[in-house]
Amino acid sequence: MAHSALLVMDVQRAITDRFTVDAGYLSRVRDAIDAARAADIPVVHVVIGFRAGHPEVSPRNKTFGALARGGGFAAGDPGAQIHPDVAPAPGDVVVTKKRVSAFAGSDLDMVLRARGVDSLVLTGIATSGVVLSTLRQAADLDFGLTVLADGCLDSDPEVHRVLTGKVFPRQADVVTVKEWVTSIAH
Known part of the structure; x- marks a missing residue:
């Protein structure tokens, strides 16, 4: 049985x-977070962050x-804060990355392996940035993958459509937040 993390x-x-x-984006991500917690699926927040001076x-x-x-995105930058609508709860892990992929310059792989996680559920901004890069690297690391299509956002709707409809399905299950929430509620 797969051990997942959101x-x-x-x-x-x-x-x-x-x-x-869009008005519903943050609430959909919040729904995924709430469902994951209810199902005892770890929630990992991944943020971009740098040291002062960006060395x-x-x-x-x-x-x-x-x-x-x-x-x-340096220490103390209010813009680096996780949006309050999806803020971490006690027990959630926050991982800081240094590049586009959630794995690049972070300890994400170590955190996941220590918890026995072998399957990832991906949400984030942007579909063509962190989601794409993380999906590719996670696939190469042999994680099972699910992408919550409406839990991802991109500045270009056509790029989002192509990635979630044509590219991601080659390496991941692509579902809506509602479909995923329903699947883990049973």
């Missing part, structure tokens, strides 16, 4: 503020180089 990735204030978050960011990195110049 990953809630990059649902941080500065990220949700940059996206057009871990290369100026050659297009994505994070610009972020470092702006000072974002």
Whole structure:
């Protein structure tokens, strides 16, 4: 029997503020979190975070180089906080990553293996960023994968559609939050 964990990735204030978050997005993610807790499935929040001055960011990195110049996601940055609608509860693990994938520069794999987790349920912002990168790396690490399609968000709806409809199903089960919640409630 699979031992799953729900990953809630990059649902941080500065990220949700940059996206057009549909009215139901955060409540759907909250529903997934509540269902996971009720089913004793660990909830792991994955955040992007850097040290003051961003010493871990290369100026050659297009994505994070610009972020470092702006000072974002360093200690004390209010934008780095997890959105309060999906905030961690006591017992939830918060993992800090240094790149796009939830595994890059973090201790996520160690946390999951220590808990006997062999299957991941993915949610997060953005579908074409953290979700895609984490899915690919998790598949290479032999985790079973489920993506909650409406628990992911992307600035480009067409990219989201292609990834969740055509790319992700090659390596993961792709379902809605409601379908997943129903499946674990039994």
